[in-house]
Amino acid sequence: ALAGEDVILPCSVKPNISVVDMRVTWFYSQLVHLYEDHEDRNTDQIQSYRGRTKLNHQELQRGDASLKLSSVQVSDEGRYKCFIQSKSWSDDATVDFIVEVVGCLPVITVDGFDDSGGLRLQCESEGWNPEPDLEWRNSEGISLSSETTDTHRNTDGFSVKHTITIHHSDKIHCRVRLRHHMLEAVIISSSNMFHLWRASAILFSVVVVLSGFAAVLIAVFVHEYRGKILVFELESHVLFISQSTNSVQ
Structure with a gap:
């Protein structure tokens, strides 16, 4: 899910029996959501989840205890546990959740010439999560190998920086991809x-x-x-x- 979107964390009982009369607990490191005695009880809920979690009580009748999490944040990323318990039975399931953040548009800068007259280009983009892929392509769509790569992570996400050297005029593309998301910058090197x-x-x-x-x-x-x-x-x-x-x- 993208940061800021709503997401459904799946959890259901097979065969589809009602869990309305059962206890449903969602955990992260601590309590995320608690359903008990036919109502939500979130007094001890993690502060950052307040007002952002919801169970569909109608779906509980069909054995579906999936949790809706609104306005997801990068800090929500991680492993969740869904625990369902009745008087005579209990079971649990885990859900690994990754929050995607599309970073800034890549920026291409000219870093001078090398000793052979090759033009050094540098492409950089920041603010991604998880780590994206960066690739260079020429005007014919042929992939070009980066000479140096630099990736680091801070509170704003992942930053990537790659360099390449070209020796003739061309239209060069720098593309940063994260699954089905892609941002691109283009530079035309003239003769x-x-x-x-x-x-x-x-x-x-x-x-x-x-x-x-x-x-x-x-x-x-x-x-x-x-x-x-x-x-x-x-x-x-x-x-x-x-x-x-x-x-x-």
């Missing part, structure tokens, strides 16, 4: 993206080469400049001595 990467790679290479060339020129210039300073100082010093000598004469 311009890959041209941009190649242009950036070439530009980076040119910049590196130019930077190296510029560094060599600067080193040569500094060396020559320092040489000129040294020569100038030396010449000035010699000139000063000559002048001093001339003055004495």
Whole structure:
């Protein structure tokens, strides 16, 4: 059942004999619903179930003690026990109940390029219960393998995140499935993206080469400049001595 919906937890007696005069008890960890002496007695019921449980008294005549649980929550998920007891007989049955929560629409983000020029894509969706399946498909409907997967659970449910790398323009689908529920995101990778990467790679290479060339020129210039300073100082010093000598004469 989806969160927020009403659900029927089945429990019945075979053959179909009336259980109107019997005691019907539904348990989770504690009391969920009690029917006794032809009436519901829920004084000791778990607080979170107050006003959300109901037995169909007419169906009790047919041996059906199924419990209606309204506005189900993720916290309702688990194993329930239905216990039916008369003065001379008793039996019980268990019901495993799973609450489905459809999460957020998946979001595809571009995570840059790898060293080979492949475009890294990341798809993420959160708020699911139970854990959903995430798959990538290309424009032809062919399934693509995820390179990395990350799944974790918190109070809001399950979050999934998968990454993939593509090497050419295509229409990529990210689908998150939970049984018969499916949410999808689509991204179209154009050839311009890959041209941009190649242009950036070439530009980076040119910049590196130019930077190296510029560094060599600067080193040569500094060396020559320092040489000129040294020569100038030396010449000035010699000139000063000559002048001093001339003055004495």
